[in-house]
Each structure stands twice: as C-alpha cells, then as structure tokens.
Amino acid sequence: MKTSSDAEVRQLYDDFVDHYSEMMDSEIDLPIYADLLSRLSERVAALPGPVVDTSCGSGHMLARYHERHDPARSLVGIDLSPRMVAIAGARLGANAEILLGDMRSLVGVATSSAAAVLSFFAIQHIDPDDALKALREWRRALCPGGVLLIAAWEGAGAVDYGGRFDAVARRYTEDEVSNWAREAGFVVDRCVVEPVEGFPMDALYLEGSKTAST
Numbered sequence: 001m002k003t004s005s006d007a008e009v010r011q012l013y014d015d016f017v018d019h020y021s022e023m024m025d026s027e028i029d030l031p032i033y034a035d036l037l038s039r040l041s042e043r044v045a046a047l048p049g050p051v052v053d054t055s056c057g058s059g060h061m062l063a064r065y066h067e068r069h070d071p072a073r074s075l076v077g078i079d080l081s082p083r084m085v086a087i088a089g090a091r092l093g094a095n096a097e098i099l100l101g102d103m104r105s106l107v108g109v110a111t112s113s114a115a116a117v118l119s120f121f122a123i124q125h126i127d128p129d130d131a132l133k134a135l136r137e138w139r140r141a142l143c144p145g146g147v148l149l150i151a152a153w154e155g156a157g158a159v160d161y162g163g164r165f166d167a168v169a170r171r172y173t174e175d176e177v178s179n180w181a182r183e184a185g186f187v188v189d190r191c192v193v194e195p196v197e198g199f200p201m202d203a204l205y206l207e208g209s210k211t212a213s214t
C-alpha cells in the first residue's frame, strides 16, 4: 500500500486545520499526554538544546509542554502543511520557532543539537523506507543522550479514519517501529500499546534515546 503523496497530505491538512485544532483542544487533556510530557521533561532536564516536534500540527503538544512542563526550554516545530504551521505559530508565538518542512529532512536543525525529537501521529503518512530514513535523520539532530518520543497508530494495514479523512495512511506494528528505531541507532527504553478513546485503533508510544555508544 502506497501512502498518499506529500502534496495530497499537505492539502488534506490545510483543509482540515480548523477541525483538527478544535479536536486537539480536548485531546491534549487526555492523561497520556501529561504522562508522556512530564516524563519527557524529566529525561531532558540535564540536556542542552531544543525540543523539536517533527510534525507539530496545530502546536498543541509544544504549547502544553511549554505551559506545564518545561517553560524555559527552546522549542522548534516543523510541519508539511502551511496552514498547520500558521496555526501553530499563532498558538506558540515567541515561545517556539515554527517552520514549514519535512520530517524526513530537518533542515535548520543542526547536527547533535536537540535535546529531544518528537513525532506524534505522523509516520502513518510515510512509507516504511522513509520511516527508517526519518529515524536516522532524527538521530542526526539529537545530542548524545537525546530523547526520542514517537506516537503512531499501531497494527497492520491502513489507518481507519472512518471516512472522515481522505488519506491513505499506514499503521505500523510495535515491532516494526522498534526495529527501525534500533536500526537507526537508538536504544528503545519503553514501548507501550494502548487504546485511544474514540478511535478504532490502538496507538503505540515509544521512548528511546541516542546513547553515546549508539
């Protein structure tokens, strides 16, 4: 199965941005976000550099991280959709640098500069070869000890949008994502699979790190 092209994905999110942002206004209050973001802030506490969200969407994750967990940290958000970039930029203001870009090539993020790299519900839009390529790129961007945090739709086959969103997107198994992370040079510290309220699929949440030896 080939995922929708970048041009199609960009257009879909440009068209969907208001609805998506409204949905995230409540989703961001789910306990999983508090849990992941508080652990992230603990893990990066001793590390220099920004937290980079490689597909920041409406910017809710970065905004919540800034407001509740790590107000002094510099933040970078990247997204393929110009309208997502605009809405995230408006949400975060001077608290983050929000860039139009591609998760597979973090132009503007220097090598070994970032404390953490985040990818939330976005790798479904890229094919397996590109997922490995993206992970290698995220490792390039991270400082030694830097933290990787991925959320993705878990399983096999297509993402089930229930007819509400017209993209061909892929689910990936816990094993696939963990193996790509290891192949790209990460240590996988934790990976859990959980149901997501209101959605017919489980999500995986993977936490990894770039150790000095990997």
Ligand SMILES: C[S@@+](CC[C@H](N)C(=O)[O-])C[C@H]1O[C@@H](n2cnc3c(N)ncnc32)[C@H](O)[C@@H]1O
Pocket (backbone or CB within 6 Å): 006, 009, 010, 013, 024, 054, 055, 056, 057, 058, 059, 060, 061, 078, 079, 080, 081, 084, 101, 102, 103, 104, 119, 120, 121, 122, 125, 126
């Ligand atoms: C389901 S949304 C998730 C947004 C955000 N991470 C969140 O969890 O709320 C997927 C996002 O990935 C972005 N995206 C898709 N392909 C991308 C790519 N190749 N590079 C960067 N962003 C991409 C879309 O524009 C969209 O904003």
